Amino acid sequence: MTALTHLTMAEALDGLAKKDFTAVELTEAHVRAVEAVRPFNIFITETPDAALSMAKASDERRAQGSAGPMDGLPIAVKDLFCTKGVSTTAGSHILDGFKPEYESTVTSQLWRDGAVMLGKVNLDEFAMGSATITAHQGETVSPWSPGAPGAWEKKIVAGGSSGGSAAVIAARAALGATGTDTGGSIRQPAGYTGTVGIKPTYGRCSRWGIVAYASSLDQAGPMTRTVEDAAIMLRSMCGFDPKDSTSVDMPVPDFRAALTGDIRGLRVGIPKEYRVEGLSAEIAALWDQGIAWLKEAGAEPVEVSLPHTKYALAAYYIIAPAEASSNLARYDGVRYGLRVEGGNLKEMYENTRGAGFGKEVQRRILIGTYVLSAGYYDAYYNKARQVRTRIKWDFDEAFKSCDVILTPTAPSTPFAIGEKMDDPVQMYLNDVFTVPINLAGLPAMSVPAGLGADGLPLGLQLIGRPFDEETLLRVGQVVEKAANFTALPPFVA
């Protein structure tokens, strides 16, 4: 039998149903794996006791015939989701000691459906980053890093901001993990670790109880090792929530049923503007390979144009910081987390926020404050919102001639910790293929498609029409099967 930690969610559900093993056994195997991955600094908080009691309850439900759709599956939670009574840090010093009195809607739905929580995993501070290196709790190292744990030849990034989520799945220490995606924070780490990640349509998953970064862009989604598992987990995460004013009241389909493998006649858009400068030759080749795979499966590639692609990053780096500067105003040393005293109230605010926020978060708050300040609002913020409209129009136009769009997930394989870090703008280029999708509110996913010459994973991205995650998943599984990505990282638990 395959080691319990190497099963897919679908296989684990089968095994649990057939009584090959219990949820407690499955969870115990994962709790040991969580301990084994400690050198990679993936977990901010481990919750083994909670995991085992949830697993025990799961076995009881199954014995009574009332098992839910994810019953007994051990997962990790990005430490951006509020979990009742369990420390929630957002990777920031400023949330020191914060234990929410409530549970985020998305995680409560996962527990409702029987999932088991292994713990809270690392991210870039407040989800602002592409490498999972900015958290107060330290950087996460990818299990794809060559060399023995702790004595790596070089430390490879897991991507970000959901880097802990991606790393934990790749290292076989969880069957799945929640992520959030504001500009690529699910898809880019999935691409960098050879895992699957979906950013659903804006409004599909409730944002209630998720620490906010940029509210008009933030969206939660599943990260798993297979497309089928992503379909299983997505179904539990989605659904209307009256507590989120942008949650969409629509039925949640059985995404797994959409995985028919039949994409004959489907038109796959290939955006010519994504052949950007700096796109590595191997990624260009992989993209062509992806097109060929879909063609072999009966789909029809069509060239589409997304002329404002090149402006997406610039628009994003106004809109996201602007929203962040407003969202993060709540961390003031009064209601939760860190307080650094000062001579008066204003000094207390300044001292708390100066000490509590890391450099990248401060940089984004300052940019956001600047672009929203009197005299600059129109020139920066409104201009960016107008460009955002044009980016959305580009996609509306493209989807008149195609059903799904195929692109690379990132412009290169993952880089080593320490590279690309001096220049914030260089760092932002990691997100060049993912950011436009958040600006347009569309669903998109990354599927592992191959390895680069350096032996590190490469992903392909699929972009769908609003609320058409089903087509996305169907095509994603075709890519997955054709790519037959079976490579394991140098370290697995």
Place this chain on the structure above:
Amino acid sequence: MSLDKATVAKIAHLARIKVPDEELESLAGELSQILTFVEQLNEVDTKDVPPMTSVAAQKLRRRKDEVTDGGYAAQVLSNGPETAEGFYVVPKVVE
């Protein structure tokens, strides 16, 4: 667009973030880099283009204005760094 130290200090104050004087210079450089990068947006023709307010094709829902939740002050206050008598405690603000 290039920001000087004084402007950065002013923004930092608006954002209520204490930035040590010796960090203002490098921060000014980094922020200027970002602002220079976003200047390319001026190339885009946005005449008569409405600024996007929401990607979701729906209007904000309305609900009855009534109390639906509440009555747990202790839980609300439980994470406060300093609380007393059912209130958050802050440095004195009124002389």
